[in-house]
Amino acid sequence: MTRCPGTAGRMFRFLALLTAIVAAGSISPAVAAAEANAAPAPAASALAADARIDPVQEPPKPDAKPAESKPADAKPADKKDEKKEEEPKKDRFFAVKGGVVHTVSGGDLRNVTVLCKNGKIHAIGAGLEVPKDAEILDAAGHHIYPGLVAVRGTGFHAGSNPDDGTDVFSLNMTLGLAAGITTVLSGDAVAKMTFGSVEDMVVRKEPLVSLNYATRSPEQRRKLRQSFDKLLEHIRKTEAYEQEVKTNKSAEKPDDKWIKGENEKYLKLLKREAVAEIAADTAHDLHEACDLAGRYNLRMVVRSAYEGWTIAPELARAGVSAVVTPRTRVDADELRSRANGSSIENAAILYNHGVRLAILPPGLSVSTWGVVGEDLTHFNMEAAFAVRGGLPQDAAIRAMTLDAAKVLGVDHRVGSIDVGKDADFCIVDGDLLHYMTLTRWAVVNGRIAFDREKDTLLSHIRPGGDVNAPAPNDYWPRRLGADWTAEPGVPATPAKPETRASAP
Amino acid sequence: MRNFFRLSITAVTTLLAAASAPAQTGGEEKFVVVKAAKVITVSGEELSPGMIVIADGKIRLVGQNLEYPDGATVIDARRETVMPGMIHPRTRFQLPAFNRGGVHGDIKAGDEVVPSQVEFEEFLQAGFTSVCYYPFGSGIAGVSSVMRTGGPETLRKLKDAAYLRVDMTNPGQDKATLRNALKKAQEEIDKVAKAKEEWDKKQKEKAEAEKKKQEEQQKKEGEAPKPGDKPQPKPEDKPQPKPEDKPPPKPKADASGATGAGDATASAADTGAVPPPEPKPGEPPKEGEKKDPEQFVPPTMDAKHQPLIDLIQGKTDVPLFIELDQAADYLHAEDVLKPHKQFPRTYMLGQRLPFRESDYDYTVKELGEKKTRIVMPPAVFYLPFSVEQVNLVADLTKAGCEVALAPWFDAPLEFARFRDRLADLVRAGLDRKDAIKGATLYAANAVGMGSRLGSIEKDKDADLAFFAGDPLNPLSKVSRVMIAGEIVWNAEEKK
Structure with missing residues (x-):
């Protein structure tokens, strides 16, 4: 693709090495694993460079040890997988050939095949032997990115229970996939856009605990801190009890019946088992959030931190991740003595200080109406805004993939193209951050969930806006009277829709 | 056309004996004959013209040139098309909603x-x-x-x-409803299976005790007892072992009082709430030991889940x-x-x-x-x-x-x-x-x-709809409707 300038040059240093490893069939997600397994440092004392801690320890990581001659079928412990194994099922293979693979965790790979087995990436390499019954997607001339991760989105899944209620053929899901998004935090669950399938939809439930820590309500903040103090006291008592019970059997266990509801969630936060999410945009709010994170040693995500650039070092020291909307524009108040207001350089400055970033557009839905380009329909353009402000391209892409997955604590499943991770790809016809780039295919769990040429709404859009480009091979959806049982590949004659008046 | 029919009728009368043969053996059969311009049989070819011979509300013969007995009622539909009556597979017409x-x-x-x-x-x-x-x-x-x-x-x-x-x-709710219903149905099956298992166990132990007792008697008396000696185990007769005899070994502490069939089921029902790990759902528990005089009375299943239970057991x-x-x-x-x-x-x-x-x-x-x-x-x-x-x-x-x-x-x-x-x-x-x-x-x-329904074939019910023309022509109206060989609705009469 001539339009694609390629990603950061330093990635190419890995290319030769990785290709060599891959050819030997022993690719391992070493880069990702090394980073993901970095021990969480005490937040308050961590330096900026070390502060990119993993927000979640709870989910197991894919097997990071180098695989044998054949790549191990890394399976993270998952309840659904166990269920599946009850009935012997034929392995479902899917392979993406051709195209440039942007692994995000490692580098860019050319001339490789990504082989997926049962919805997981099974092997990446040149000259891989692809099983005969594999579904093969020829993505030559395209760019294969991991499916994008939106750290919040609405209208994609059923609210309370995505597994049960989601309309998996909905227009919203199609539009989300057309924007390249394959994983989204919908309601309380991180769920996938499994178009046409209700299997393996939910990745993780309740990844974030929202805290209301608004500056305007000091009373509320005091109450929250009081709850935290009470719980900390409880944790101390419990630890003391655990020590004492070793010698004294009659030791009294501290009462924990009152720990339910909110308190139960808070306890998880204090034990660093969950991630706190705070809406904080101005420097003052951000400062307060950092203070809270430091005081109670919390893992924290701040949302819409548009003044983050003014206190980036503080955010970095507190080990706080930030969900930013780079295009946000808030005029500076000239009467203030300190730097304030939004900056297009916000994301870049935060990144340079070592704050983990996730990017979100101002609108969290997808729509075919409203202000064009300000919602998840143009997710990639939001990252392009950040690049405009100086964020490196690869960092911008990470903020939509791997780093976003880390913010949600699902980076063991999604966010990069690595062996053992889910086979979620967003295959685009150019540079991901270019405004003319469109998603050609979206793959979720090793199934083609979106094919632009077969879509009702988008199939008429020709690559690169070329109106003279040939029409899609398979005229789809099959119009009235068209013989859809015809062999695939045979250009179906666009059936002239019969009008109701033209009776025989 | 008319000549053709007249011919066939005359030919038929001579062969009446054969056609009315079953009538003589099985009492009076009521014959109805439909002669139509067209018969859409649905299952086979369309007949034009077509003829249907109906006996006692069931279709006996379908063809173009058929024999029928003399006394048959002939319905002249020579300007009409006959089709099986349509079936509405899902209606609630004029029934209240709630x-x-x-x-x-x-x-x-x-x-x-x-x-x-x-x-x-x-x-x-x-x-x-x-x-x-x-x-x-x-x-x-x-x-x-x-x-x-x-x-x-x-x-x-x-x-x-x-x-x-x-x-x-509304799968957000309905999915859970169905899932839970299937679970409940399985639990009901397990409940019965467990009761049966316990009952079997008890019977076995009872039989063993009986055997032991007989052997003891044998030793005492020194001669073989008659095989027909087995006591009839009515609930009242059950305490057969005399007080001086060794009582039968109690199966378990919880079932100690169980001596009759009624008690056995009661105790099973009490414990039936907990489903056993290894059920045998396919086996209908009612037909257990036929030779045993005592009948196993399974605990009652939830009637609301009965259709699902039957489906799981493959009974329906x-x-x-x-x-x-x-x-x-x-x-x-x-x-x-x-x-x-x-x-x-x-x-x-x-x-x-x-x-x-x-x-x-x-x-x-x-x-x-x-x-x-x-x-x-x-x-x-x-x-x-x-x-x-x-x-x-x-x-x-x-x-x-x-x-x-x-x-x-x-x-x-x-x-x-x-x-x-x-x-x-x-x-x-x-x-x-x-x-x-x-x-x-x-x-x-x-x-x-x-x-029984849906096509014009031998032995199916004579539920037919008559149309003034082709049924798929919006202009052709329903002229007559026949149910079980009787015309129940006639457009002529309604005018």
């Missing part, structure tokens, strides 16, 4: 229908001879009942349980009738029923979106591969958010489904318009035969009456 959720497998829709309160004539004049009333409500509302729209009261009821209606139009062929609103609902339904692939099931493809939009297009292939039985309104649908039309009925049929067609909603006007809608489908690419089958034979299959 809110009811949860599982109600014990409810039969037929019990709600009071024939005098329903204007069945609306069905008759549209050409429907049978209708299937469904129970109202979400969740698992109950079983549907098939009945005729006319004819003598005694012949009205055709089937009490045609299908078990399962609502899946009453299918699930799963109602959908959109394509995703189908996937959700299949998701719940994954462990129960053997369940017979019918899908009702309803629609929620306005303007006849529907996305079932996505599932056509899968439905076809499974040869799914489908009930749906006869309409050309629009793809969602587009002006493109798809003939889903034709696509599904082509893919391998059996598509029964049902009027869109319960209104006389819609019943009357039903054949027009069939014509619409044919115009949009559906095979004419499939359209007619969808209204007759496939609809009969969908309500489990395929062996």
Whole structure:
């Protein structure tokens, strides 16, 4: 693709090495694993460079040890997988050939095949032997990115229970996939856009605990801190009890019946088992959030931190991740003595200080109406805004993939193209951050969930806006009277829709 | 034409003896003969002209040149086309609506229908001879009942349980309802299996004790006792071992008081709440040991879950009738029923979106591969958010489904318009035969009456609709309707 300038040059240093490893069939997600397994440092004392801690320890990581001659079928412990194994099922293979693979965790790979087995990436390499019954997607001339991760989105899944209620053929899901998004935090669950399938939809439930820590309500903040103090006291008592019970059997266990509801969630936060999410945009709010994170040693995500650039070092020291909307524009108040207001350089400055970033557009839905380009329909353009402000391209892409997955604590499943991770790809016809780039295919769990040429709404859009480009091979959806049982590949004659008046 | 008939009639009279032979042996048989310009048999070729010989409400012969006894009533329909009466596979015409959720497998829709309160004539004049009333409500509302729209009261009821209606139009809730209902049904089966297991154990121990006692007696008396000595174990007689004898070993502390059958079941019912890890669901527990004088009385099962219990045990062929609103609902339904692939099931493809939009297009292939039985309104649908039309009925049929067609909603006007809608489908690419089958034979299959209704064949019921012309021509009206060999509705009389 001539339009694609390629990603950061330093990635190419890995290319030769990785290709060599891959050819030997022993690719391992070493880069990702090394980073993901970095021990969480005490937040308050961590330096900026070390502060990119993993927000979640709870989910197991894919097997990071180098695989044998054949790549191990890394399976993270998952309840659904166990269920599946009850009935012997034929392995479902899917392979993406051709195209440039942007692994995000490692580098860019050319001339490789990504082989997926049962919805997981099974092997990446040149000259891989692809099983005969594999579904093969020829993505030559395209760019294969991991499916994008939106750290919040609405209208994609059923609210309370995505597994049960989601309309998996909905227009919203199609539009989300057309924007390249394959994983989204919908309601309380991180769920996938499994178009046409209700299997393996939910990745993780309740990844974030929202805290209301608004500056305007000091009373509320005091109450929250009081709850935290009470719980900390409880944790101390419990630890003391655990020590004492070793010698004294009659030791009294501290009462924990009152720990339910909110308190139960808070306890998880204090034990660093969950991630706190705070809406904080101005420097003052951000400062307060950092203070809270430091005081109670919390893992924290701040949302819409548009003044983050003014206190980036503080955010970095507190080990706080930030969900930013780079295009946000808030005029500076000239009467203030300190730097304030939004900056297009916000994301870049935060990144340079070592704050983990996730990017979100101002609108969290997808729509075919409203202000064009300000919602998840143009997710990639939001990252392009950040690049405009100086964020490196690869960092911008990470903020939509791997780093976003880390913010949600699902980076063991999604966010990069690595062996053992889910086979979620967003295959685009150019540079991901270019405004003319469109998603050609979206793959979720090793199934083609979106094919632009077969879509009702988008199939008429020709690559690169070329109106003279040939029409899609398979005229789809099959119009009235068209013989859809015809062999695939045979250009179906666009059936002239019969009008109701033209009776025989 | 007329000459031809006259000829055939005269020829027939000479051969009467053969035709009326069964009449002499089995009492008086009532013969009715229909002579029509055209007979659409549905199962076979169209006959033009055609003739149907009906004996006692059942079709005896179908052909062009048939023999019939002298006293037969001849219905002259030589200007009419005869077709099997249409079947409405899902209606609630003139029955009240109410809110009811949860599982109600014990409810039969037929019990709600009071024939005098329903204007069945609306069905008759549209050409429907049978209708299937469904129970109202979400969740698992109950079983549907098939009945005729006319004819003598005694012949009205055709089937009490045609299908078990399962609502899946709101999978966010309905999925859980069905999942829990299946779980409960399995628990009920396990409960009985466990009771049986315990009962068996107890019987075995009892028999052993008996044997021991006999051996002791044998030792004492020194001679073999008669085999017929075995005590009749009535509950009252049970304390057979005399007080001085060694009492039979008690099976377990909890069942110590159990001596009779009634007690055994009671104790089993008490413990039956906990399902055992290894059940044997396929085995009907009632037919255990026949030789044993004592009968095992299984604990009562929940009647509301009975249809599901029967399905799990493979005892019934009453299918699930799963109602959908959109394509995703189908996937959700299949998701719940994954462990129960053997369940017979019918899908009702309803629609929620306005303007006849529907996305079932996505599932056509899968439905076809499974040869799914489908009930749906006869309409050309629009793809969602587009002006493109798809003939889903034709696509599904082509893919391998059996598509029964049902009027869109319960209104006389819609019943009357039903054949027009069939014509619409044919115009949009559906095979004419499939359209007619969808209204007759496939609809009969969908309500489990395929062996009796839906086509003009030997031994099927003589439920026929007469049309003034081609049934798919909107101008041709229903002229007569026959049910069980009797004309029950005649357009001439209604003028």
